[in-house]
């Protein structure tokens with residue numbers, strides 16, 4: 120049997136327009152660059168989160184819309200916190216998010232390839248054109264900023280030779296205090312006027328590992344009175360006797376982000392270097408470094424947009440790592456995490472994430488995005504895609520006293536009313552059933568349209584039933600409802616058209632399969648958990664509830680790549696770690712926004 124496929128009828132929103140795309144479009148119109156070249160440069164110090172998804176969708180979206188390429192680059196200049204586990208997860212998450220959409224725009228390089236100084240048109244080009252996509256049989260890997268450490272070192276030497284950088288012996292604390300503050304000029308380092316030859320010699324010896332961590336730095340010689348503190352002789356290199364996940368023990372000095380980033384962009388032929396707003400103040404330094412080296416044109420340029428902040432969650436990798444380390448969650452891919460891997464495991468599709476990224480738009484104003492915007496994109500996607508199934512989360516036994524003991528019927532039901540191509544399945548029906556305990560009340564309030572003593576309700580796809588008797592155990596707990604079915608009320612029957620207000624879901628007790636169901640909720644109880652104090656004080660103690668559900672037998676064939684709507688309940692996805700015969704379903708999202716209803720009540 121072939122795996123049934125859920126095609127993706129969700130129409131993609133039109134390509135957005137925003138101030139960055141306007142700039143790119145103008146550059147394309149004037150023919151400024153031979154090709155538009157963006158990059159996505161994560162630091163491999165954690166798993167990617169939904170904020171990164173915004174950046175991925177922007178950078179790959181631009182490459183896709185303007186016939187360009189987007190390099191995947193590990194921004195790995197800080198050896199201490201980085202790890203190959205993170206490199207692998209980043210690769211998997213980026214591929215998952217862009218596959219079938221911008222996968223053919225992915226700039227990678229042949230496995231193990233190192234920078235070659237190819238002089239072409241008077242500039243160093245690195246793997247231009249880069250290997251696009253993953254086809255062609257060759258093993259590919261992402262670009263690494265650390266692959267450019269030799270080049271970046273040479274650029275540093277060139278800056279010293281031009282008198283634009285010097286080795287400084289101030290301690291880290293003094294370097295900090297000499298910098299001053301935005302309202303107070305900095306103080307020049309006593310080593311600022313050190314001779315070029317001496318700086319060159321010391322820098323070489325820093326590289327040779329002669330000095331301990333923190334003993335010296337290489338600094339740009341710019342202006343200690345600049346209003347922008349980033350221009351006050353920023354540190355370009357620091358000493359770190361630490362092994363690096365990609366370069367091993369080769370280096371004992373590492374370039375700072377600001378020095379490595381613009382040069383990595385330049386070496387890869389990036390045209391538009393897009394980052395979040397907090398880097399706006401770094402832009403003059405980005406330009407100063409490239410200009411000071413008098414590099415052949417064209418130079419890359421930096422553009423900034425507002426980062427995504429999502430309500431009811433934290434986004435910084437440092438805080439997410441804390442949740443993992445403190446075992447608040449089961450791992451980076453816990454379905455409650457705002458990570459791409461967590462959202463994937465929860466059942467969110469790449470289309471839903473991309474539509475979300477497009478819906479929120481790209482602006483210059485930081486703000487907090489309402490969770491409802493994400494949830495809307497997820498529900499819209501799953502409503503079109505999910506196969507409907509019957510499952511009972513809190514089983515209450517129902518016995519139909521007028522239904523023959525040995526009889527089983529098979530009722531027809533479509534897989535997805537939104538998608539005729541999804542076909543149908545048969546649901547077994549018998550004398551003993553389970554309904555959800557929530558769908559019965561012994562003494563209901565007014566306007567309760569589900570089952571009550573003496574009341575009637577329709578069983579979806581089946582009969583109207585009436586509750587005749589409530590059976591309780593010695594402790595007074597309801598253990599069974601004894602009901603009668605209107606045996607003419609099935610579709611096509613004489614009383615099929617009888618108006619009944621409530622319709623509830625059910626499963627046949629004799630045919631139901633058990634499944635573990637994990638009901639996830641928000642990880643935090645407040646919209647801005649990291650606004651003040653310790654964000655972990657706002658953890659939602661009820662963010663996970665585990666139940667054993669009774670499910671219609673078609674769910675025995677559930678596939679992790681498919682999505683399901685348990686009718687009247689929520690959308691679910693099979694957990695990829697489910698053992699055979701022991702399905703685990705993760706609740707992706709409820710059918711409606713239950714929090715909004717609670718707010719109205721309160």
Ligand code: ATP
Nearest residue numbers: 160161162170171173174394395426427434435436
């Ligand atoms: P965090 O602060 O969450 O640890 P980061 O900025 O240190 O994230 P990087 O790995 O350096 O994470 O980010 C890679 C790219 O993703 C950068 O270009 C960064 O600007 C972008 N990015 C990171 N977080 C967000 C966000 N919340 N919204 C949009 N883009 C983001």
Ligand code: MG
Nearest residue numbers: 161162194376
């Ligand atoms: Mg960072």
